[in-house]
Amino acid sequence: MDLGLKGKKAIICASSRGLGKGCAEALAEAGCDIVLNGRNETVLEETRTLLQNRFDVSVAAIAADVSTREGQEALLAACPDPDILVNNNGGPPRRDYSELDRAALMEGVVQNFVTPIELIQAVVPGMKERGFGRIVNITSLSVKMPIEGLDLSSGARAGLTAFLAGVCRQLAPHGVTVNNLLPGKMDTDRLKGGFERAAQQSGKSIEDVRAAQAAEIPARRFGSAEEFGQTCAFLCSRHAGYITGQNILMDGGLYPAAF
Structure with a gap:
């Protein structure tokens, strides 16, 4: 299937490995020019070289912590007018809620709530002007069901989901979609x-x-990073313009619900 993404520009946060890398590979395969991001320069460069050798697209790599202003500015300098933004970031380490102090709470909220909102604020004006934009947020199955020790991560990601539920409907008339991918055990x-x-x-x-x-x-x-990435690429495609505000579980059926 032609996803209609050839020549589009994509920023994929935390994409040197794991699910972010899977998304970057699928979008590069679809013809997008890619901006990768990660904090380990060696791993990041390995991923950049892999994609550059496999696909006939431009691949840039920005070594930075996307949770910082400096990191965000570096990403946006490399790609000032992205058509696609994939928000992804490491979550807080597994820890019982009683062990979380204010500093840990604030760090978790910045990583998984504040940072994606800041990036969305930065890229949406250009997307609206061009009449096309795709924003995919990688959240978690824990938004739907509790996972022991991940209360902070779950709370921050659930907050992001609720925050964007209204935002996505403001953006829909402009051809900009916002959806969330909820990985289970990948x-x-x-x-x-x-x-x-x-x-x-x-x-x-x-x-x-x-x-x-x-x-x-x-x-x-x-689940595999490859199939996760292909789902992300479809949500970014021209075929998915009527899908917005959705939480798409990728968990192999682990979450037991009808709706």
Whole structure:
């Protein structure tokens, strides 16, 4: 399927690895010029080289913390008029709510609530002027259901979802869509870290922990960054202009609900 994205410009935050990288690969495959972002310069350059060699598009890499003003300014300097913004950022580490002090609370809110809003504020005027814009926010299954130790991440991402529910409807008449992708258990480094932690706590092997968690998912497997990225690319396509304000779960059926 031709997604109608050839020549479009995309900023993908936190895209040197994991789900962000999956989104960058899919958008590059669709013909978008890409601005990557990450904090590890070595990994970031490896991803930039990979995409540049695989696809006939422009690929820039900005090593920066997107949660800072300086990081945001660097991204926007590399791509002042993006057609696509994929908001993504690392979440706060797993921690019981009783252990969170004010500094930790504020950092989590800045990472997963304030930062995407600031970037949306920066890119929307140009999108409205051009009559085309796609904003995809990578949030989490935890917006829908609690995950132990991720209360801060869940709260910040749920707040972003509620904040943008009205904003997206203001932008819809201008050809600008805003949607959220909610990953469940995806086969990424973050999930593998969880396996290691669970194995240490339970005394079981990592393989046993992995198998047990996969068995809890109706699809009987974990999601891949590749399929996640392709879903993101479709939401950014010309075919998805009538989809906005939606929370799209990618969890293999793990969340048990009819609606």
